[in-house]
Amino acid sequence: MSALDGRLTRPPYLLVAHNAPYEAGLIFDQRDHCPALARIPLLDTVRLARTAYPDLARHRLDDLLRHLAIPAPPDRHRALADVVVTLAVFGRLLDDGPWNSLSHLRRIAEITPKLLELEQEAAKGQQESLFGL
Numbered sequence: 001m002s003a004l005d006g007r008l009t010r011p012p013y014l015l016v017a018h019n020a021p022y023e024a025g026l027i028f029d030q031r032d033h034c035p036a037l038a039r040i041p042l043l044d045t046v047r048l049a050r051t052a053y054p055d056l057a058r059h060r061l062d063d064l065l066r067h068l069a070i071p072a073p074p075d076r077h078r079a080l081a082d083v084v085v086t087l088a089v090f091g092r093l094l095d096d097g098p099w100n101s102l103s104h105l106r107r108i109a110e111i112t113p114k115l116l117e118l119e120q121e122a123a124k125g126q127q128e129s130l131f132g133l
Contacts, residue, residue: 020044
């Protein structure tokens with residue numbers, strides 16, 4: 001993660017993840033090693049799938065793969081394989097969903113990184129103490 005963090009030199013960025021709150025938590029736990037990555041918002045493909053396919057009973061990655069007839073790789077549940085199938089699902093979501101812009105996608109599915117939230121709260125607290133609020 002720190003190697004990736006070193007490559008993040010030209011923001012803005014937006015990460016895409018299935019069950020992004022979980023991934024955001026993993027990234028937050030490693031924030032000392034990847035501070036730039038820990039500040040990047042995420043798009044949650046689960047939230048997008050709930051909007052695009054509201055009639056599905058569940059929106060787990062395996063359920064979406066079956067629904068979309070995307071073959072699960074033999075090494076499913078390994079990092080790279082899951083990235084590849086998440087990318088395939090995301091591509092289909094872009095085609096199938098009702099969104100018409102990146103801002104629309106973000107309104108539906110963006111996860112604000114916890115590190116960014118904490119920094120914003122700290123800055124707000126500093127402002128309030130400066131102005132006696």
